[in-house]
Amino acid sequence: MNNKNGSALPAETVDVLVVGYGPAGATLAALLGRYGLKTLVLDKTHEVLLMPRAIALDNEALRILQLAGLAEEAFEKIVIPEVRMHSPLLGQFARANTAGCIDGHPKLVTFYQPDLEQAMRDQVSRFESVTSLGGFELDNLAEEADCVVASVRDQQGQTHDIRARYLVGADGASSRVRSLIGQDFTGKTYSEDWLIVDAGNRRQAAIDHVEFLCDPQRPAPHMPAPGGRERWEFMLHPGESREEMQSPESIARLIAPWIDSQELQIERKAVYRFHARCCNSFSKGRVFLVGDAAHITPPFVGQGLVAGLRDVANLAWKLAWVLRGRASTAILNSYDEERRPHAKAMIDMAKLMGRLIMPRNKLAAFLIHGLMRTLALTPASRKYFEELAIKPKNIFRRGLFAPHRRGDKLVRGGLFPQAWVRNAQQQMQLSDEALGDNLTLVGFAADPLSTLSPEQVFAWIKLGGSFLHIGACGQRPVGDCVFIEDLNHAILPLVPRGTLAVVRPDRHIMHHLPGIQAAELVQSCLALMACANSTADSVSITISAPPRLRA
Ligand SMILES: Cc1cc2nc3c(=O)[nH]c(=O)nc-3n(C[C@H](O)[C@H](O)[C@H](O)COP(=O)(O)OP(=O)(O)OC[C@H]3O[C@@H](n4cnc5c(N)ncnc54)[C@H](O)[C@@H]3O)c2cc1C
Structure with missing residues (x-):
């Protein structure tokens, strides 16, 4: 040093x-x-x-x-x-x-x-x-x-x-x-x-x-x-x-x-x-x-x-x-x-694994290990141990994101997926590289810029926001938005076409809504960033201009 x-x-x-x-x-x-x-x-x-x-x-x-x-x-x-x-x-x-x-x-x-x-x-x-x-x-x-x-x-x-x-x-x-x-x-x-x-x-x-x-x-x-x-x-x-x-x-x-x-x-x-x-x-x-x-x-x-x-x-x-x-x-x-x-949940898992894998006496070891071997024969418990479902998911329960919705594949408060993509310059890259350092408004098969009024675009940029359009493999960029192709179809199937998602710089999902609600999405995120105690539900939304939907 x-x-x-x-x-x-x-x-x-x-x-x-x-x-x-x-x-x-x-x-x-x-x-x-x-x-x-x-x-x-x-x-x-x-x-x-x-x-x-x-x-x-x-x-x-x-x-x-x-x-x-x-x-x-x-x-x-x-x-x-x-x-x-x-x-x-x-x-x-x-x-x-x-x-x-x-x-x-x-x-x-x-x-x-x-x-x-x-x-x-x-x-x-x-x-x-x-x-x-x-x-x-x-x-x-x-x-x-x-x-x-x-x-x-x-x-x-x-x-x-x-x-x-x-x-x-x-x-x-x-x-x-x-x-x-x-x-x-x-x-x-x-x-x-x-x-x-x-x-x-x-x-x-x-x-x-x-x-x-x-x-x-x-x-x-x-x-x-x-x-x-x-x-x-x-x-x-x-x-x-x-x-x-x-x-x-x-x-x-x-x-x-x-x-x-x-x-x-x-x-x-x-x-x-x-x-x-x-x-x-x-x-x-x-x-x-x-x-x-x-x-x-x-x-x-x-x-x-x-x-x-x-x-x-x-x-x-x-x-x-x-x-x-x-x-x-x-x-x-x-x-x-x-x-x-989550840190506590990981500590608890380490303690549990210590007890399961390394019991302190012979009888306990025989019983626990025998049970684990038997359980490994059933698909449900195989998924749990063998396929690591036991590992606590890094999904927030409370914090700086819109409330969870039951059944979502793209989970608010969870991690946004990363996949191999191709950018507009025809270079292959991992998708986080396209997300960059910003709070990113991501359009799923939609140009997010086209869903907002100029005032909303300005407010988003002022918040440290940027825009990313994810298209299907083979699709070509349209408009001015940064564009990537989802080469292996790994990201697009998670939500209906036209969905907009807000991804935080740490790659956690702050919010997502259908493109038709773009203005509400932006306004909710502005409110979350102004005060962590606001939730999307508690935010009163005032939109100065009606959203223009070009996509
Ligand atoms: C045997 C063993 C195996 C492990 N295996 C794994 C593993 O496989 N995977 C895993 O993820 N983790 C593992 N860990 C844990 C991992 O090593 C630690 O979590 C990690 O090193 C902690 O990093 P840190 O930066 O928080 O702290 P540290 O690495 O301890 O760094 C703290 C720094 O602060 C400095 N410092 C302390 N006090 C002061 C002060 N008053 N003023 C100025 N400087 C100060 C120290 O000099 C030090 O450089 C293992 C740990 C052990 C012991």
Whole structure:
């Protein structure tokens, strides 16, 4: 990071101060840079942490990294086709089918966290409006009427004050920001410790899937990672000391069923105590919490960092819209409202999977694993476990969107699908690239511009809105609107032709209505952005000019 001392700190008030330059803080900084905000990211350390931590990411996480501007090849990944669960008594008793893609990205990949963090820092460095500084530790903060004043200590022990319109705590599980805003973690702390071993030089011999050895004596997840790496995680027994279990002899013994200790090249090892905890609010006033600062989960379903990425995608654009004066500050309340229930649901799923896959005694293991094997024979339960329907859907219950409607395939508050499309320049691209950074009014086989009066078009653009026309494969653009062809017919069938949808910059659906109600749609979204407490139902609609329908 680019600093040596306090003189590098900006003297003027910044838009956003991000405390913590881990993966959540770095991704937030990249998004804020993309939205053009004057951002300062501070970290008490200078380098990316090399400890063995996150290894798996899902399609939603990869889509957020795409949103933050990371190219597909920015960091290496291994696509995981399946997750297998083995019992010493019953053999393979369950599997999760992770082959294929959702919204343009593989359902499950493994990666090397330091590579991702470095790639994200490189991305951040492209934005002039973002400064990242190492060697500054947050000590204290005070909220004033129009800003937050943060006291940070440099490595010489000198204290400096930084003023920011908003402050985001991305400072990890022991977050200082969290304790300064009085948001202690609630929830369970697991008593078991786990030994994590990352081995290198396994390019020829590594497995190509994830396996859970569900032995109640010693459960052990095992998976491949890029760069010829492989990871094992071993639960420690009460009385086994961390030091003893991390010794080369213990590791050689634990890994013996897979590799001869002579071949073993240990790259990293660490013992962690897993936690399942979430704070009661992700924000207070001008201060927000993201990533591990807000929630921590056992890694049994690989969702800790993924949840942090969902946080930053949700928060970044809202901060940008408020700071640019395009939306009321009230929309910031929807960050906690939208994110906390889903983060909690993911923690609950990780706890459930831990109990199902790795029961602590032999009888429970035999019964649970036997039941899971039997259930796998019925299509309904196969869908639940094998096809991952058990995973909580990222659909908001409350927040900055129009109320849900029963039976909708395109769910308000849910994610807008992503698919391969062709733009007017005949280039293939993923559809999010056409959505860009704006609040987008999308026309399904209809030009959204043609449905609005010039005043409404102006109001929409003033709100930070843009327009996108999605046509069928082979259709040619008409009019001035940005146009893409839905090459695989993946988006258009979700709603009747002529529907208009409003997609937020974080790719969640704010609203959709038939094109004939275009004016009402725009007016409802303007009202939502003026006040998160308005719902489409409670908005009184006044339209200055009747809508012109040319489509
Ligand atoms: C064994 C293990 C396996 C995991 N597997 C997965 C997985 O497969 N998939 C997944 O999604 N997640 C997984 N996770 C979780 C994932 O690693 C974390 O959720 C993620 O690293 C948290 O990122 P963060 O940016 O929120 O916090 P951190 O990475 O902890 O970053 C916080 C940063 O804040 C800085 N900081 C702290 N205090 C201050 C202060 N006062 N002032 C200034 N700077 C400060 C720190 O130096 C640090 O750089 C796993 C975790 C573990 C331990």
